[in-house]
Amino acid sequence: MTAASSGKRPRVRFAPSPTGFLHVGGARTALFNWLYARKYDGDFLLRIEDTDRQRSTDESTRAIFEGLEWLGLSWDEEVVYQGANVARHYADAHRLLDAGAAYRDFTPASELERLRAEAEARGDAFKFDRTMAELSPEALAEKLANNEPYAIRFRVPEGTTEWPDLVHGRIAFPNKDIEDFIILRSDGTPVYNMAVVSDDIAMGITLVMRGDDHISNTPKQILLYRALGAEVPQFGHVPMIHGTDGKKLSKRHGATAVGDYQHQGLLPQAMLNFLALLGWSPGDDTEVMTVPELIERFSVHGLHAKAAVFDTKKLEWMNGQHLAQIPIDQLAAIVAPLVERAGLSSVADLQARHDWFCGVLELLRIRARLTDEIVAQSRPFFVESVEYDPEAVSKQWRDAAATADILDATRERLASLETWEPAAMEEGLRKLAEERGISGGKIFQPLRVALTGLTVSPGIFDVLLYVGRERSLARIAEAVAYLRQ
RNA sequence: GGCUCCAUCGUCUAUCGGUUAGGACGCGACCCUUUCAAGGUCGAGAGACGGGUUCGAUUCCCGUUGGAGCUACCA
Numbered sequence: 001m002t003a004a005s006s007g008k009r010p011r012v013r014f015a016p017s018p019t020g021f022l023h024v025g026g027a028r029t030a031l032f033n034w035l036y037a038r039k040y041d042g043d044f045l046l047r048i049e050d051t052d053r054q055r056s057t058d059e060s061t062r063a064i065f066e067g068l069e070w071l072g073l074s075w076d077e078e079v080v081y082q083g084a085n086v087a088r089h090y091a092d093a094h095r096l097l098d099a100g101a102a103y104r105d106f107t108p109a110s111e112l113e114r115l116r117a118e119a120e121a122r123g124d125a126f127k128f129d130r131t132m133a134e135l136s137p138e139a140l141a142e143k144l145a146n147n148e149p150y151a152i153r154f155r156v157p158e159g160t161t162e163w164p165d166l167v168h169g170r171i172a173f174p175n176k177d178i179e180d181f182i183i184l185r186s187d188g189t190p191v192y193n194m195a196v197v198s199d200d201i202a203m204g205i206t207l208v209m210r211g212d213d214h215i216s217n218t219p220k221q222i223l224l225y226r227a228l229g230a231e232v233p234q235f236g237h238v239p240m241i242h243g244t245d246g247k248k249l250s251k252r253h254g255a256t257a258v259g260d261y262q263h264q265g266l267l268p269q270a271m272l273n274f275l276a277l278l279g280w281s282p283g284d285d286t287e288v289m290t291v292p293e294l295i296e297r298f299s300v301h302g303l304h305a306k307a308a309v310f311d312t313k314k315l316e317w318m319n320g321q322h323l324a325q326i327p328i329d330q331l332a333a334i335v336a337p338l339v340e341r342a343g344l345s346s347v348a349d350l351q352a353r354h355d356w357f358c359g360v361l362e363l364l365r366i367r368a369r370l371t372d373e374i375v376a377q378s379r380p381f382f383v384e385s386v387e388y389d390p391e392a393v394s395k396q397w398r399d400a401a402a403t404a405d406i407l408d409a410t411r412e413r414l415a416s417l418e419t420w421e422p423a424a425m426e427e428g429l430r431k432l433a434e435e436r437g438i439s440g441g442k443i444f445q446p447l448r449v450a451l452t453g454l455t456v457s458p459g460i461f462d463v464l465l466y467v468g469r470e471r472s473l474a475r476i477a478e479a480v481a482y483l484r485q
Numbered sequence: 486g487g488c489u490c491c492a493u494c495g496u497c498u499a500u501c502g503g504u505u506a507g508g509a510c511g512c513g514a515c516c517c518u519u520u521c522a523a524g525g526u527c528g529a530g531a532g533a534c535g536g537g538u539u540c541g542a543u544u545c546c547c548g549u550u551g552g553a554g555c556u557a558c559c560a
Contacts, residue, residue, distance in 0.1 A: 055559080212489095301501095
């Protein structure tokens with residue numbers, strides 16, 4: 001009977017090793033586990049696999065927490081640190097030894113290395129030969145009495161080890177291809193597969209969902225579960241994420257840490273949405289989904305077996321979609337600190353004129369893909385006077401005298417308006433254009449440069465509205481003076 | 486080399502034997518338009534190859550090719 005069919009509450013886990021930042025591949029594995037737990041009313045646990053003392057750092061552990069928190073992938077129960085459980089791993093390994101499911105191997109590591117190198121030189125595959133470790137009772141007693149170091153190896157039985165993988169279907173490994181692997185090093189520390197199985201049993205994990213790269217560990221782990229007399233959980237191996245060259249995603253593909261995207265101005269829900277679609281599909285054409293929708297629609301049936309290529313273009317598009325649909329208050333809360341950091345305003349000030357700020361955001365969100373772009377484009381709405389982009393000047397202010405003349409007339413017309421609202425502005429300026437026998441663009445474009453210093457901005461009347469009457473008129477006057485100097 | 490997994494447009498994917506093989510990103514064109522976006526319309530673009538099974542295969546099976554992962558007293 002499998003864990004799933006026994007009707008127990010599902011318990012899944014994400015088990016990263018703290019040897020670097022939180023990678024997008026890891027984040028997606030975490031996401032699938034989290035979605036599974038939320039969807040099927042289970043527990044999502046977090047285990048830090050810090051048994052590799054050489055490479056594990058507290059900084060990495062913090063980075064993993066921060067990444068998961070930013071994404072909103074909250075875990076249930078206390079974080080489990082694998083390193084705290086080595087005594088149990090040791091005991092489990094010895095339990096296997098005592099039961100005859102494992103044996104002592106006194107072969108020095110250096111000897112193993114030598115044999116491996118030799119086999120490789122011959123072009124052969126090295127596989128540990130069980131008979132190498134066979135000792136007479138007397139020899140064993142002597143080595144034990146001499147306190148000679150030994151590793152404990154698992155005795156792989158005959159047969160075939162197979163399991164119904166949640167995403168791949170049946171996967172089978174002939175046991176003859178699995179060597180008697182070490183479960184406890186000669187220094188008494190546990191090796192990965194031993195620690196993982198011991199912990200997953202202790203944590204009551206019912207489904208192990210992890211990356212494809214662990215498929216070849218699975219038969220070893222299943223053998224361990226059985227030898228330990230534990231119930232074998234379900235397994236599901238999700239595909240890897242590749243770079244555009246089809247290789248496993250790595251640093252040379254550019255940004256691969258979720259923190260990189262956080263700092264580039266990605267919304268966590270967009271990141272989650274994008275990641276979810278890499279290796280999973282709701283079954284129809286739906287693409288843009290909120291987190292609750294993701295939970296609602298998640299199903300193991302939609303999981304794929306094929307590796308997916310990480311396409312940052314689509315990620316940015318996805319972010320633009322979320323930027324446009326997220327509740328404006330939520331966006332304001334995210335962007336306000338960024339505006340403050342850019343030195344344009346303060347969070348307190350933005351709170352004081354919340355409606356105005358949200359209005360500006362409404363103008364900018366639709367034409368931005370990253371929050372960073374929103375911040376950059378918000379500049380004209382905050383500063384007193386703008387700097388003129390040389391390109392904008394040469395393109396829209398070619399004839400200085402004529403432009404100054406038009407801007408002056410524009411300023412006068414706007415100043416004469418009784419109300420400062422877009423419809424009136426447009427009516428006034430269109431009338432001005434008509435009087436002068438020119439197109440509206442001949443007024444709007446130079447005006448845009450005067451107000452923003454740029455050739456690109458939201459609609460000109462919205463800019464006037466949100467920059468405000470006094471500041472707008474002052475800026476136009478400033479532009480006129482600049483052109484006439 | 487051995488073992489395992491994978492294979493629909495450039496990319497992400499729909500199809501759970503019968504479709505003019507659909508959608509999205511990106512790309513191109515057009516529309517909208519005061520700029521840029523957004524939006525709308527249209528276009529180019531795919532079942533790796535070879536065998537079976539079947540009335541009928543993208544779909545099921547086998548092989549080939551290609552790609553990926555693993556192959557430590559790392560995790």
